[in-house]
Amino acid sequence: MHERSLFAVLLRSPWWASVLAALATAAVARFFVPTAYAVFAALPFLVIGAVVVWRGLREPSAGRVAKTLERLRALSSEEVAAEIEQAYRRQGYEVSRPAGAADLSLARDGRTTLVACKRWKATRTGIDPLRELEAAREARDARECVYFAAGEVSEAARAFAAEKGLRLLEGRDVARLLA
Numbered sequence: 001m002h003e004r005s006l007f008a009v010l011l012r013s014p015w016w017a018s019v020l021a022a023l024a025t026a027a028v029a030r031f032f033v034p035t036a037y038a039v040f041a042a043l044p045f046l047v048i049g050a051v052v053v054w055r056g057l058r059e060p061s062a063g064r065v066a067k068t069l070e071r072l073r074a075l076s077s078e079e080v081a082a083e084i085e086q087a088y089r090r091q092g093y094e095v096s097r098p099a100g101a102a103d104l105s106l107a108r109d110g111r112t113t114l115v116a117c118k119r120w121k122a123t124r125t126g127i128d129p130l131r132e133l134e135a136a137r138e139a140r141d142a143r144e145c146v147y148f149a150a151g152e153v154s155e156a157a158r159a160f161a162a163e164k165g166l167r168l169l170e171g172r173d174v175a176r177l178l179a
Helices: 006-012 015-030 035-058 062-073 077-090 128-140 155-164 171-178
Strands: 094-096 104-108 111-116 144-148 167-169
Touching: 006 015, 006 035, 015 035, 062 171, 077 094, 077 104, 077 171, 111 128, 128 144, 128 155, 155 167, 167 171
Parallel strands: 111 144, 144 167
Antiparallel strands: 094 104, 104 111
């Protein structure tokens, strides 16, 4: 689905936007077709609204995110790596512990993803750990890289991650993974 399509925009919007689109579609269609067909024409918008509500219910609350991060900050880097390893195993990944910049190597469907989480407690993450992770990806011919961060990520690091296709997992994403 194209990111600027009506359905994609509605999936990123509040649920009530889809309901309004459904009501408008039904009202306009009612002038041209019988009521049953007008309701049928509005049905896709109602389904999108339901999907948005469903996604919202599955998202961790701000309190849960804060509790998860607080609990993780109390753990050692080895314990955090073990928790992250368990979370990825639950998702069906084969997990190994390589040496080097990456703490975990995930394998599934013939694809390898490298995960770095040993510096995740840093209050500010710069470009250097991301460069190390990128070098490890090139050395191991991995498809993706994931970097866990609990603190602030510098703008330069964010730009580097975007340029190289590194995924940054922070706050809500961490809580969602460890749920």
